[in-house]
Amino acid sequence: MKGFKIVVLAKQVPDTRNVGKDAMKADGTVNRAALPAIFNPEDLNALEQALRIKDMVPGTVITILTMGPGRAAEIIREGMFRGADDGVLLTDRAFAGSDTLATSYALAQAIKKMGKVDLIIAGRQAIDGDTAQVGPQVAEKLNLPQVTYVEEIRQIDNGKVVMKRRLERGVEVVSCPLPLVITVNGTAPDCRSRNAKLLMKYKHAKTVSELQNTNEDYLHLYNDRPFLNITEWSVNDIESDAAQLGLAGSPTKVKKIDNVVLQAKEAKVLTAGDEDLEELMKELIANHTIG
Amino acid sequence: MNNVFVYCEIEEGVVAEVSQELLTKGRKLADELKCKLEAVVVGHNLKGVEEQIIPYGVDVLHMADDPRLEPYTTLPHTSIVVKLFEMEKPQIALMGATSIGRDLGPRVSSALHSGLTADCTSLEIGEHEDKKLGVKYDNLLYQIRPAFGGNIIATIINPDCRPQMATVREGVMKKEIRDAAYKGKIKQIDVSQFVKPEDFVVEIIERHIEKSKVNIKSASIVVAGGYGMGSRENFNLLYELAEVLGGEVGASRAAVDAGYTTHERQIGQTGVTVRPKLYIACGISGQIQHRAGMEESAQIIAINTDPEAPINAIADYVITGDVAEIIPKMIKYYRKNTK
CATH class of the missing domain: 3.40.50.1220 (TPP-binding domain)
Incomplete structure (x- = not known):
């Protein structure tokens, strides 16, 4: 069997699971600088599913596609350390302010530029928004079928993919012809760790913008070893309709952001001592809350 | 035209709780907007399900009944909802934030180029003024949800695109029957006019859905x-x-x-x-x-x-x-x- 061309959609996200005290600025906006930027967890599950296909079907090529600021190239490298073949960073001020729909449009236009793609795999959702919208919207923009909440890709042959979906109250096994968009659930197997050889091979991989800050003595490296060049596309590299990009292309607008301020109310403060706890239980029984 | 729509999920003849909760919310929004509440249910053997839908105050129930439509698959349900929305032009469309609603919602919003907000915890009607453009909007749907890991509460609006779409998790809204004898109209959808043969490319090979065993929602x-x-x-x-x-x-x-x-x-x-x-x-x-x-x-x-x-x-x-x-x-x- 010849290999497949797989695109893994990934996002660099602030690690909202470990929000410290300095995560919010005094003016109530989010202090992104205080939050570590990570590879969105479910996108790593997606990458693992792609890598398993590559293990089974030699010749498979995995490209990581991400949209974000220049530093998002970090997750492309991270993906390469784990077995992805290359990556494309979609970065431009024109994409700023994109909601999920404008993001999906830009990603879909980038995928169209890549030529024939067999499979697009994404994480179910990103932890900074938890919307789970980009996968299905990319599928719609590309006019491809979608299979969401996938936990396991069981089989891929004769132009069909068989996969198991994890739903709220059960599982479903479905088959769908290629090409299609798959979104992978967090219950899928974790991504394998970095491979030492790949880490050595790709640790200097850079985008054009990153290369501008590189010591000139090393620049020849990037001509000798083309695999070290991470593709970077701006809005001019993809065909696009400006009305569908960025803020202008986003039907949803943020009207208002409220900082979460806890309204303290009078609480009875108790110790873990016997007396306090017995009083508490008596009180709850007396007012018919329990018992 | 310009009514509030709720997509009702169904499993073996039973309408999902979350859909009934959204019908209840949808009814209130429709009252406030002085428009009708409409519902759409897509599945098979739907005769009688109106009894689980219309009492929530539904004025028009659109039914798409076809053996190929149950269990749910993305593409045929998308085709039906998209076409229905193109014809009926709802101002608001609500879905459950379930594995069905979160699969269908984004697909529909992309096809219609309308805004969708996931997992709202509150929905309100309000106004908005775009000072830059000097435009005032009345009766917009405020889609309110925590964001950014819960460190902020965002109010999202869709000023220009319709329908204004939102998904809401089960249990967030309260369900309440409006009137057991509420009079609603049923409109049958001619399924063959709405779906294409290629909508049926995804084949369900196995399916094990359990009724939820844990019932923390009703625990006191x-x-x-x-x-x-x-x-x-x-x-x-x-x-x-x-x-x-x-x-x-x-x-x-x-x-x-x-x-x-x-x-x-x-x-x-x-x-x-x-x-x-x-x-x-x-x-x-x-x-x-x-x-x-x-x-x-x-x-x-x-x-x-x-x-x-x-x-x-x-x-x-x-x-x-x-x-x-x-x-x-x-x-x-x-x-x-x-x-």
Whole structure:
């Protein structure tokens, strides 16, 4: 069997699971600088599913596609350390302010530029928004079928993919012809760790913008070893309709952001001592809350 | 035209709770906007399901009945909803934030180029002024949801695109029958005109859907544990306390992610919403997403080693200490005082 061309959609996200005290600025906006930027967890599950296909079907090529600021190239490298073949960073001020729909449009236009793609795999959702919208919207923009909440890709042959979906109250096994968009659930197997050889091979991989800050003595490296060049596309590299990009292309607008301020109310403060706890239980029984 | 629409999920003839909750909310929005409430149900053998839908105050129910439409698959349901919305031009469209609604919603919003907000915790009607463009909008849907890991609450609007779409988790809205004898019209959709043969490329080979066994939504006492419980073993303490008090066990997302218990017990924005008489939060710090799912509890006891835990701010009783020590004492003194 010849290999497949797989695109893994990934996002660099602030690690909202470990929000410290300095995560919010005094003016109530989010202090992104205080939050570590990570590879969105479910996108790593997606990458693992792609890598398993590559293990089974030699010749498979995995490209990581991400949209974000220049530093998002970090997750492309991270993906390469784990077995992805290359990556494309979609970065431009024109994409700023994109909601999920404008993001999906830009990603879909980038995928169209890549030529024939067999499979697009994404994480179910990103932890900074938890919307789970980009996968299905990319599928719609590309006019491809979608299979969401996938936990396991069981089989891929004769132009069909068989996969198991994890739903709220059960599982479903479905088959769908290629090409299609798959979104992978967090219950899928974790991504394998970095491979030492790949880490050595790709640790200097850079985008054009990153290369501008590189010591000139090393620049020849990037001509000798083309695999070290991470593709970077701006809005001019993809065909696009400006009305569908960025803020202008986003039907949803943020009207208002409220900082979460806890309204303290009078609480009875108790110790873990016997007396306090017995009083508490008596009180709850007396007012018919329990018992 | 320009009515409020709710997409109703159905499984073997039973309309999903979340859909009925959204019908209830949709009815209120329609009253406020002085428009009709319409519903769409897509499936098979639908005769009679109107009895589970129209009493919520539905003026028009659109039914697409075809053996190929159940169980749910993305493309045919998308085709039907998209075409129906193109014809009927709803101003608002609501769906459950379920594995169906979160699969269908984005696909439909992309096809219609309309805005969609996921997992809203509140929906209101309000106005908006775009000062830059000098445009004033009346009667917009405010789609309110926590974002950015729950550190902010965002109000999202869709000023120009229609329908204004939102998904809402089960249990967030309350369901309430408007009138058991409500008069609504049923319109049958001519399915063959709405779907294409290529919509049926996804084939379901196996399907095992269980009825939800855990029923924390209707429990009057919920004993919930968070990451601070420390282990699966410590979580057993919660089951003991819940059993003694006659309650159910719930969990925060962090506890579920850590594998202390299963997802069906998850309370919060990405789980269920509960409003028990008593909520006992054990080792839960109280992130906004979690609080969104329990803050309407009549009484809240927070047990935490951290006296500064955010959950304490909404608690009626704050106990600072080790849950492993406190829970057995609560059981002991409950027994002692009820005998």
